[in-house]
Amino acid sequence: MGQLWNSLLNTLGPYRRMVPGGDIGLALCVLFQLSILIMPIPTFLLDMALALSFIASILILLISLSLERPLDFSSLPTLLLLTTILRLSLNVATARLILSHGSDGPYAAGHVVAAFGGFLMGGDLVVGAIIFSMLLMVNFVVITKGSSRIAEVAARFYLDAMPGKQMAIDADLSSGIIDEPTARKRRGELSEEAGFYGAMDGASKFVRGDAISALVITLINIFGGLAMGLVRAHMSVESALATYSTLTIGDGLVSQIPALLVSTAAGIVVSKGAIEGKMHGKLAMQLGSHVNPLMIAAAASGVLALLPGLPTMPFLAVSVLAGAAAWHRFNTRNVALAAAVPIVQPPDTSVTGISVLDVVRVELGYGLLELASGMGHQIPEQIKRLRRALATDLGFVLPSVRIQDNVELEPYNYVFALKEISAGNGELRPLMMLAISPGEQAAELPGERTVEPTFGLPACWIAPALADQARSANWTVVDPATVLTTHLAEVVKENIAEFLSYTETQKILSGLPQEQQKLVADLIPSTITVGGLQRVLQMLLAERISIRDMPTILEAVQEACAGNLKSVSSIVAHVRTRLSRQISDSLIGLAGYVPVVVLSPEWEDTLAGSMVGPPDDRQLALGPEKLREFLDRIRVVVDGAVNAGEKPVLLTSMQVRYHVHSIVDRIRINVPVVAQAEIHRRARVKVVGTI
Template sequence: MNSNLSKLAVPVGVVGIILLLVVPVPAVLLDVLIIANILLALVTLLTTMFVKKPLDFSVFPSLLLVATLFRLGLNVASTRLVLGDGYAGQVIAAFGDVAVGGSIIIGAVIFLILVVIQFVVVTKGAERVAEVGARFTLDAMPGKQMAIDADLNAGLITDVQARERRAEVSAEADFYGAMDGASKFVKGDAIAGIVIIIINLVGGIAIGMIQRGLSVSEAMTTYSLLTIGDGLVTQIPALLMAVSTGMIVTRSNAESDIGEAASGQLTQSRNALMIAGCAALLMALIPGMPIIPFVVIGLGLILFARRIKAGESRDQASRDAGAAAEATAPRSDTPEDLIETMRVHALEILLAPDLVDLVSGAQDDLLARVRALRRKVAIDLGVVVPPVRTRDSVDLPSSTYSIRIAGVEAGRGLAPAGKVLALGDALDSLPGQATVEPVFGLTGKWVPSEMRHSAEMTGATVIDRVSVLITHLSSIITGNAARLLTREDVRVLTDGVRLVNPSAVEDLIPGLLSLAEVQRVLQGLLAEQIPINDLPRIYESLSLRAKVSNDPEGLVEIARQALGPALSMQYLDDGLLRVIMIEPSLEQSMLEGMRPSDQGTQIMLEPSRVDAILGSLKEALANVEAAGLSAVLVCAPALRPAVRRLVSAQSGGIAVLSYQEVTSANVAIETVGVVRGTESISA
């Protein structure tokens, strides 16, 4: 019932406003509507003060339009009563008589002051802020969308969170665009108020003299007071709505409402309060000044400043005591504690001392983002990433972080405090430190955080410090997934498979392969960034192969064949798989030159011919990249492991697939290059 009433409230109210423009209303009902109008404006103003971000009051532009129409409807209804009956209810009479003391001049001056405040000061400023806010928000939309996509690709957020953030960005742009237009309602309302009061004044005096036979002074006194009262009862809520408009468009996203934020920020400086209090006491000494108000306010500011100092002293003493207690606490030297101290962690993030603010304990700090990344990697690769240890290190240079795997540094980067990373080509006009993004090698610049919008307006993609570090960590984890997969992880994963497909595990482990051999196969897949999510299918294929041979290379290849369609699908571009092939005669020579070794099969060819093959492949890749495309290298199934081993270090990590893996996916294939023993020719 309440839900239905709330849905009908606005439509019924709009219909009532339209009736106000056409149907006369009694003075008693007009009083009720005027009071409701004033209280509506007051509630709206107070609401804008307590919201934490503008989108929390997204209905404001529509509400402003309805409130403006309501106010104009009341103007029409009151004008009809003033000119027709010479009386428009107690509220207008009270404003015209009591509020301005019955003086036409005082009432006119007060009305003009209200109009000037609303039209020149509040409305003009709010209109300009709304216009600039709408333009900046629309200009920053592409950069914000790219930042969301970057966080999604890096695994920092889920698909649901990405959709929510995109919807929020779109809603923010729509809100500021609507506020840009809604501010014109306030401006038009102020102009309409001036026109209506002039019409009421002139029309009232004319009606009083012509129709009612009043003298000029009597008509002016009667209708002027009513007109001024009518103007005041409409201009006061209009002024409140104008202030609400200015309040909502100047409100930035914050964790607290405006009252809490203002009190906290105005009292953050003890010196400012102390100086202001002393200034008030000095002003009390000026001849002719009222001494008591200045002294009371000055002493109050000084006492408040001293209270802040005492609170700061207690907080500092508490911090010092805690630090001293920690320093003097007896350190345990039990074997367990020593073992924990000397243990090498699988993954570590070391932060320079000036970067410890990244671990703030907030919802989106470094630790929370690392947890989200571990979930993302588990979904994408099927690997349980070990917990990431985060600690500070005085050995690191300022603003530097280091990522370690098993105690060995795998990557290092910068994340200066108070700055964001802008990636783009038009950054010369922005201040900051030039840098190279550690994952993709893009040129960028660390710019001050307050220059974020300026950087976005240049077309740059702006990334915060935590996102830079998390993207770097994600790249390192993906590239070293094979190293991170421990035997214990394989046991846990196998136990999970046993719950859903027990026969796949019972046929394979431990009868055919040991856990260590299974680990080696899974590491071989991860080394080529092949997800191991589909473990039941992998185990079933290994069971068939292990009955014939437990050669690691053959086991990896049989597992790849089981995942064949999925391997090709991840390299599709617009539904097309672009491939670089090996010349048939060269492929035959490679097959003849294959030799077994401890590291797997090798291709034994003359060094000069190997160099020619690699050079030909590099040329083919360069042609493909110049066209803005991507491709994979395909070869015979028996050659695939050896070819991958041959080209992996020199080809920039190009994927190597077999003919069987490519054709099993049933996708469209386009040949974009051919590797020859002496040259590469693009197709």
Template sequence: MKSKDLVILIGIIGIVLMMVIPVPLGLLDFLLVVNISLALMILLIAMNTNDALNFSIFPSLLLITTMFRLALNISATRNILSKGEGGHVIETFGRFVAGNEIAIGFIVFLILVVVQFIVITKGSERVAEVAARFTLDAMPGKQMSIDADLNSGLINEQQARERREKIEKEADFYGAMDGASKFVKGDAIAAIVILFINLIGGFVVGMAVHGMSFGEALETYSVLTIGDGLVSQIPALLISTSAGLVVTRAASEGNLAFDLTNQLFKFPRLLYIVAGTVAMLGLFTPIGWATTLPFAAVLAFAGYRMSKNMERQKQEEELMVEEQQIEEVRSPESVVGLLQVDPIEFEFGYGLIPLADTQQGGDLLDRIIMIRRQCALELGLIVPVIRIRDNIQLKPNEYVIKIKGNTVARGELLLNHYLAMSPGIDDESVVGIETKEPAFGLPALWIEHSVKERAELAGYTVVDPPSVVATHLTEVIKRHAHELIGRQETKALIDNLKEQYPALVDELIPSVLSIGDVQKVLVKLLKEKVSIRDLVTIFETLADHGTYTKDPDILTEYVRQALSRQITNQFAHPGETLKVITVGPQLEKKIAESVQQTEHGSYLALDPVSTQQIYQKLNEQVTRQIQSGQQPIVLASPTIRMYLRQIVERTMQDVPVLSYSELEPSVEVQSVGVVNL
């Protein structure tokens, strides 16, 4: 424990002990001065704080100072009643304020109590209560705003995390202030109670115990009671004012002095009106011009100086903006910024702006958040921030999806319609505008809202335009996921894995494989839509086989075999029969004999005639599977799987090619077709 922590703990314990142990008058005088100094320091800090969170310890500090003040009250009351003395500080406050008139002292003390209890404490309590409620109510909207800024690229992940933390701290702070304000209210009530205890108890003790006369007891204990009340209520008033300043600082740009001078004197013309009004009061009322005209002149001169300063400041700002624009055009950095390419962009025509405008009911930003989460769960990939912007060069209802600046998909939407896809048997009563579903290219219709219910009853799949866009964007991301993971993204995945599995990462990188080697394997897995979420198994496999070969193709095959359960569950549910298209022995032999080995790895060298024959045979089997309503899956031996995949992906990229080693032994496989030469 640090020394300053020990001092704080001893101080808290000392406050508690003061309530039960008598405090000498000399020490009591010192602690009363400390109490006044501490209250003044808190007030100055509250005035110079730009943000309420910069003084987040205030609720706890409020409790400690209240308890300290009550402990001083108890100690002072004990000395007043037992000894008839309160120390130099209490006696000085009592005699200085009251003078020879005790009634004046009581009135001043009661005014302080009333101001603190009814005006400042009540107001601070209400403001804290309202601020806490509105802060909690505004949290969901602020969170959505942060997510929207993150998705649109205005902020990064770190900035979003910091904003979320600030929102949580604000909610905690104002909630704590709502509760802490009750301490100030209770302290004011306790001061009134202690006042009557000291006064009445002092009369009784003074006359009964110390043998004082009524007049002597009245004078002695009245002065001490007033002094004790003032020396307690003045710090309490300062801290109550500090609480009010802290909870009322909203939309602040600086400290209190900056805000007052910047906002109160922001309109110099109003000072002329005030100056004229004050001057008229002096000329046409008994107040007299000698009192009002000097002040009116000062206000008029201040308004004149402020007008000149504002004009000069405006000219300087305009000149600065012009110089900055000229400098930006001349500087090479302005050109460098244009070289930045966003990983994913979604651009749309002006007719589709309601999709992204939350004020018009658009929920595209929320859908993009869900898409990123879905891709993280299904592919294990952290999708980069998707840049969303409108493009006046597009058609009003058109949108395009770009990957690294290149258009990879486009589509058109009709916002006031629904997209209906036929179940296979068309219904003539369902009429609309013919189109194609953008994600999968299926024939569809844009139908009006009045036809929606009829289409659903006829078995059509009916979706709204935002769902069409979300589905299309999801499929594009999955199809191009391998293009979104580079070395930097791989490094981020490695760092995240290292937090839980440091030994595994340290063994693999960089002694066995480099980040680039791992990235190549992950790219090949994602290219065939194999999830990389199980990084532990992937890294374990790479660590086992990376010492024997650095060929990414061979390492990928080892990883796929290690992920056999995942790959099997991807295409077949437990208890189902996996229907596949197998590769005949002649074709397997032909491919195996066409593999050429070099020092840089192996490659497939097939003649064009054989390649064309394989395309034709494979296309026949795949078409037959699609027509029967089944997903075509090609099954080959482990030795030729990756080479057969190289042939298939050129024309049938979505057809998966599996090997026998990638399927679990418990899965029943049924061959529904054979590809052979």
């Protein structure tokens, strides 16, 4: 026999592993509840099920009262459904016994139903019926209806607030306040809360339907039982009415009291809302923490006790209790004040908070919030990729980017603010794609004509269905989030030197490997200060030179200072020479060479002859006419090279490179300016123009 049993277990082993034991138990419980609706059950089993319904409802109520937050009881919607099915099944089972065996006596539907019917009625049929009707009305009209309404409103408002909460999480993540695991955890909690409140909205309808069905079953039991007693059992009217009314009211009590407890528990959970902590602590703290209301309540109760015609003792007892509570609270507060350490006036955070600036902030109109908080979180994800790309390309981690809504903006507008100062703006169409024109010969596309915000190129907002058609016509098609992020990238790169603060410079130095710390100790502060090094790095970043190779930069700074170079510009020039391989590699085009526009000897001599000031701080003093001629010539040559498909680099001598760059940068011509010594000896160079 043992071998047969082991063989059977081995045969069922794979199937047993498919369904865990807990799932089997729950499935059997649900099947048992549903089977009660169809099959009759003996009275002793019915009594056990009714007792279980009572205990389950009491347990649910006690758990609801001890919650710290509503989400701690996330299984409540499922429990509401299961307990509702259980009560309805028991209602049907007792109704079957009442209608079929009610004439057998008060214990026809079990001892639990008989006990509740006899206890409530107390021998008076009319009083029992009235009390039962009141309980039914309280549950259906007051508690169940109110809980259902609170759940509906809570679900609606919580779901409406979800985009803002998701946006707040993404903003905290982008600003570095929280890390990725914390953000993932908070998003999970947000999703659970949304599901919980939505499920509670639906589950509250189960409780309300349970109250309605209990009323219908009660009427069926009374009139159906009366008819069965008169016709089938040949009972007298008084006997049939007493017997079936007692059984019906007992059955109704057994189902309505658990329903009342569960409805109260559901109302407590949904009405708790955003209150943190256990309910009893909050109620005691908020009701008994103020002395004046307690004193007024004690005085009012004392006055009522003295009025003629009103009973003295009840109001006097309430007055004494309220007065004792007020006195106790007053003494407790005085003792705490006497034992307290003298309080120092806290700083005015309203003033200090104003001085904290958002280094980089993206403000969105309400029509663009879906891009920041909707599915995929497009803008926050692309900003994170932008920060990683800048760290890789330039060796500097962009400060945290804060994303927030701005109700003063138009719905589809956005604004970039760098240190609270507007640095760029644009307009998006969140449900469309931006097609950027390939040139004058571009094919026509149906859509809204516009200008690409980053580079000012002609573009068109088109429907997503036209994206493939636009790409086949050589239009560049990008989504709205990419448009915003590309614009932000250019704005940040133009101003990235401003983000390298004194503190950030110290972080870069302290983050160097241990073997480089000796070089840092020898260099700072004896050779150059942290502020001086900060200025050197800022000038490199201003021309988009990566500072990832910090050991080479520090060595070059040390060499420049040892060679008696005093000005920051001369130190930067030496550092750039040491970084020639890196600079040349960043300038090589797709054809494998550096396309350069060279400065003619005449212009070199003109610019060099216009230099004035001491050797360490030379300034360019070029006449207005010559300056205008020089700028016009630069525009013509650079535009010609660009039209030829090149990305030209302006090549000058070391002596005038910095000043030529200042001129080119001021007129916003996006072309690098390098000195001849900054082109590595192994780099291939092709002259594409001469000024």
